[in-house]
Amino acid sequence: MYKILVVEDNLYIQNLVMEFLESQHYHVEVANDGEECLKKYQNNNFDLIILDIMLPKMDGFQICQMIRKKSSIPIILLTALGDEFDQLRGFELGIDDYITKPFSFNILVNRVKAVLRRTYQEDTKKMVFEDLNIDVDAHKIYIDNVEIELTTKEFELIILLVKNQDKVVTRRDILQQLWEYDYHGDTRVIDTHIKNIRKKIDRPYIKTVKGVGYILEK
Amino acid sequence: MYKILVVEDNLYIQNLVMEFLESQHYHVEVANDGEECLKKYQNNNFDLIILDIMLPKMDGFQICQMIRKKSSIPIILLTALGDEFDQLRGFELGIDDYITKPFSFNILVNRVKAVLRRTYQEDTKKMVFEDLNIDVDAHKIYIDNVEIELTTKEFELIILLVKNQDKVVTRRDILQQLWEYDYHGDTRVIDTHIKNIRKKIDRPYIKTVKGVGYILEK
DNA sequence: CTTAATTTTAAGAGAATGTTGAAGACACAG
DNA sequence: CTGTGTCTTCAACATTCTCTTAAAATTAAG
Numbered sequence: 007m008y009k010i011l012v013v014e015d016n017l018y019i020q021n022l023v024m025e026f027l028e029s030q031h032y033h034v035e036v037a038n039d040g041e042e043c044l045k046k047y048q049n050n051n052f053d054l055i056i057l058d059i060m061l062p063k064m065d066g067f068q069i070c071q072m073i074r075k076k077s078s079i080p081i082i083l084l085t086a087l088g089d090e091f092d093q094l095r096g097f098e099l100g101i102d103d104y105i106t107k108p109f110s111f112n113i114l115v116n117r118v119k120a121v122l123r124r125t126y127q128e129d130t131k132k133m134v135f136e137d138l139n140i141d142v143d144a145h146k147i148y149i150d151n152v153e154i155e156l157t158t159k160e161f162e163l164i165i166l167l168v169k170n171q172d173k174v175v176t177r178r179d180i181l182q183q184l185w186e187y188d189y190h191g192d193t194r195v196i197d198t199h200i201k202n203i204r205k206k207i208d209r210p211y212i213k214t215v216k217g218v219g220y221i222l223e224k
Numbered sequence: 225m226y227k228i229l230v231v232e233d234n235l236y237i238q239n240l241v242m243e244f245l246e247s248q249h250y251h252v253e254v255a256n257d258g259e260e261c262l263k264k265y266q267n268n269n270f271d272l273i274i275l276d277i278m279l280p281k282m283d284g285f286q287i288c289q290m291i292r293k294k295s296s297i298p299i300i301l302l303t304a305l306g307d308e309f310d311q312l313r314g315f316e317l318g319i320d321d322y323i324t325k326p327f328s329f330n331i332l333v334n335r336v337k338a339v340l341r342r343t344y345q346e347d348t349k350k351m352v353f354e355d356l357n358i359d360v361d362a363h364k365i366y367i368d369n370v371e372i373e374l375t376t377k378e379f380e381l382i383i384l385l386v387k388n389q390d391k392v393v394t395r396r397d398i399l400q401q402l403w404e405y406d407y408h409g410d411t412r413v414i415d416t417h418i419k420n421i422r423k424k425i426d427r428p429y430i431k432t433v434k435g436v437g438y439i440l441e442k
Numbered sequence: 443c444t445t446a447a448t449t450t451t452a453a454g455a456g457a458a459t460g461t462t463g464a465a466g467a468c469a470c471a472g
Numbered sequence: 473c474t475g476t477g478t479c480t481t482c483a484a485c486a487t488t489c490t491c492t493t494a495a496a497a498t499t500a501a502g
Contacts, residue, residue: 434458434488
């Protein structure tokens with residue numbers, strides 16, 4: 007499920023946007039100003055930020071600049087009709103899209119979907135790798151059509167591997183995708199889950215790439 | 225596709241409501257005042273009217289009265305928190321439901337669905353999952369042709385599960401569909417109803433997908 | 443072959459989540 | 473107004489999942 011951070015000081019709009027997005031099954035968090043935004047941003051890993059330009063303390067551009075120093079997470083800017091908004095400046099700052107207020111539900115959702123699709127390829131409902139079949143909706147996985155019971159974390163992890171079946175998924179990637187934030191210290195959670203999955207699934211083989219991560223092999 | 229007429233002079237709300245409803249695949253037309261409303265009403269055939277009380281020229285009650293002289297089309301009234309709204313008077317006039325502003329997306333959509341269902345019996349008449357048969361109209365369910373008594377909530381819940389028989393129904397989905405809550409706090413209502421259903425029905429099995437929701441299994 | 447780095451593994455503590463019965467709140471019919 | 477059934481809340485309990493730890497195994501490099 008995609009995690010979106012909405013930064014907006016107007017509580018009414020904040021709430022509306024949140025409801026919109028949640029009804030479409032996004033996970034949403036909100037921040038009221040730049041400070042809160044950066045704080046939340048650092049402690050979570052979001053897939054998208056929706057950022058109002060006019061904010062107390064720090065404006066959207068500034069926030070954007072600070073975030074861009076560290077990451078290329080997609081950002082959609084909210085601009086009011088009166089705001090002087092230089093489109094060029096926006097895109098120079100690495101804005102992925104912008105929406106002019108007042109905006110409509112459809113526009114918002116479409117833009118969000120588009121940006122997410124562009125950035126990550128949006129989830130398909132079924133996934134396949136060799137004899138492994140995943141029915142994402144039903145939360146079920148099959149090997150040779152035999153159902154295998156996995157826990158949520160295991161399920162998410164195998165999905166991540168299948169999604170990236172042609173490349174090594176680094177430990178860092180895994181931590182970022184499945185957990186809130188980087189455990190800088192070392193932790194063996196991933197290994198443990200990998201072990202548990204291997205116990206349940208022997209094929210496709212989860213190959214270890216030492217010092218890097220994991221990748222699926224036939 | 226259902227056609228809905230939204231009568232509201234505040235352009236912002238008008239637009240919002242329109243967007244909400246269109247996102248749910250209703251066909252929507254808008255009118256800004258009573259006159260326009262009556263005119264549009266006569267020239268189209270709508271399935272539902274959503275009517276603001278406070279309108280220029282003619283208020284919602286008056287409009288309602290005029291429409292009721294000719295037709296029994298369902299009407300949902302929009303009232304603001306401050307408005308003195310006499311519920312009784314409303315229902316005497318043949319109001320089908322009313323919503324107090326500010327309202328949320330879910331409330332609006334749920335009310336609309338409910339009214340339409342009540343009026344036009346939107347649901348399919350029969351549903352099946354394995355040995356489970358549901359006669360939606362008669363509000364009865366059968367297992368191996370033996371009738372099982374369920375309460376309303378239990379009935380709605382099992383319908384939801386059968387309707388989505390191939391996918392996990394999340395707690396969030398359930399809350400949104402059967403209640404008008406937004407999923408923020410934590411409540412155990414769902415679990416309790418599931419428990420009660422399980423007591424009455426053992427097959428099909430309601431499987432728990434921990435951390436996600438429920439799904440039917442044979 | 444030895445050493446250092448890294449991963450695997452099992453076991454169990456700790457956290458999260460779900461289940462249940464009981465009781466209170468509520469709604470409706472009589 | 474009262475009684476009956478239904479819905480919701482609560483809290484104790486049960487279960488499952490996740491994460492930590494530490495020792496063992498594996499790998500890469502000198």
